[in-house]
Amino acid sequence: MAATAIHTDNSPTQALKSRTAWMANQNVKEPLQTAGIVIHVNEGREIFAEGSDADTFYKVVSGVARVCKFLSDGRRQIEAFHIVDEIFGFELGAERILSAEAVSDCTLISYRRHNIEQIAQRNELVSHQLLLLAMHNLAQAQDHSLLLGRRGAAEKVAGFILGWGRRCQTEEMVHLAMSRQDMADYLGLTIETVSRSLSQFERDGVIALASTRQIRVLNADALEDLAA
């Protein structure tokens, strides 16, 4: 990749200016790989803020990003985690409803929404790809609602491990990119409850915690049952 990537190590709200746009060929598999800018965002840094202009959206090249909302009283709700090849920050309105941050160091491609929409008008492939990506996010959001609505802390945590493992295609040895706090804010629980659930699973011999972020799934069936 010949593009000049920019880093956002020090800027609180990252600077999006870059010297070179990444004008790749319009191939069939990746119609979206046109007119994007490669950026890097370090762990914990903001990618965009609630209320800012929704004039860009992002695709994950590597790392994990979280999209979330901060409530008036300081509580945080994580809407979604995004992994490689997923897009986020693509909104209907002019202003962003949610903010986004890097869960781990991220490499992203930033697209100008206006730009892409123009391309989509002429190129059916781009248009179709956008629809697929939007629907992928929709399906995820629906999964998330299901997880939040059905009560039971253990069910939520078990469901999360399974879902995350499936998405990362490491179902036996799951690496969690995020902290307990991130998990809790995603599941609508507290860190204590998440921790307790994991400990309980370990006591029951369902999982083993190799490290705090490495979960070995010993009994996938039991975990499925727990997730109800």
Add this chain to the structure above:
Amino acid sequence: MAATAIHTDNSPTQALKSRTAWMANQNVKEPLQTAGIVIHVNEGREIFAEGSDADTFYKVVSGVARVCKFLSDGRRQIEAFHIVDEIFGFELGAERILSAEAVSDCTLISYRRHNIEQIAQRNELVSHQLLLLAMHNLAQAQDHSLLLGRRGAAEKVAGFILGWGRRCQTEEMVHLAMSRQDMADYLGLTIETVSRSLSQFERDGVIALASTRQIRVLNADALEDLAA
């Protein structure tokens, strides 16, 4: 409307065969009004079932539909309510993950997915419209997650009333199309808790319950505060 509408009063899974397709002109405002079939579904009846072929999707002409999932132990989670001009049942995979039912008597337009996708390939307007509708559903699903994740029964109920009133554009006198059970299953609560919250709001003079399904909002600001 010259189309022959079909009713589904008695069939448990509604018959989708219809004698006349509704081939409207491809105008700019409603590019999707092509090749759809008008159907009626009575209150409480199923529109489609989880596990069935996802070869059609629907647009609401009148009434309210709910999209939901039944859990193994009988619990039900309502993913979304859909009102006029919204689409639902448009999925990525070949098989449906969720089921749908009529909350009130519904008039719907049924589209063949294969059909629309072919049209979308040639017609940019249809393609764009699909994307907009999908993103509208995504935005709603995100709102829903926010409502479910942030705890507090009162917050949920208050948020629901406000959101529903806004969507139906009747913010002062809100008509609830759905039962308490529907509300509860949407909010991840029990009917008792929903009922108690509403009673409390009434005691506090924030709302007045004209009938069980008619809520007069007396103090919208207070309701906003309750929704946090």
Add this chain to the structure above:
DNA sequence: CGCTTAATTGATCAGGGTCAATCGTGGTGG
């Protein structure tokens, strides 16, 4: 006018939140 179902209200209980202490781990500097 009774019957059936939905909604409300009350009493009790448990799941998970809160507060607080401890443990563990990774990073830094003497």
Add this chain to the structure above:
DNA sequence: CCACCACGATTGACCCTGATCAATTAAGCG
């Protein structure tokens, strides 16, 4: 290289919100 520090994770004790069980009231319908 190891001691110390800081932060995240875990564990424990207690409490509160909302679920559960149960009874009553209200509303729709033949």
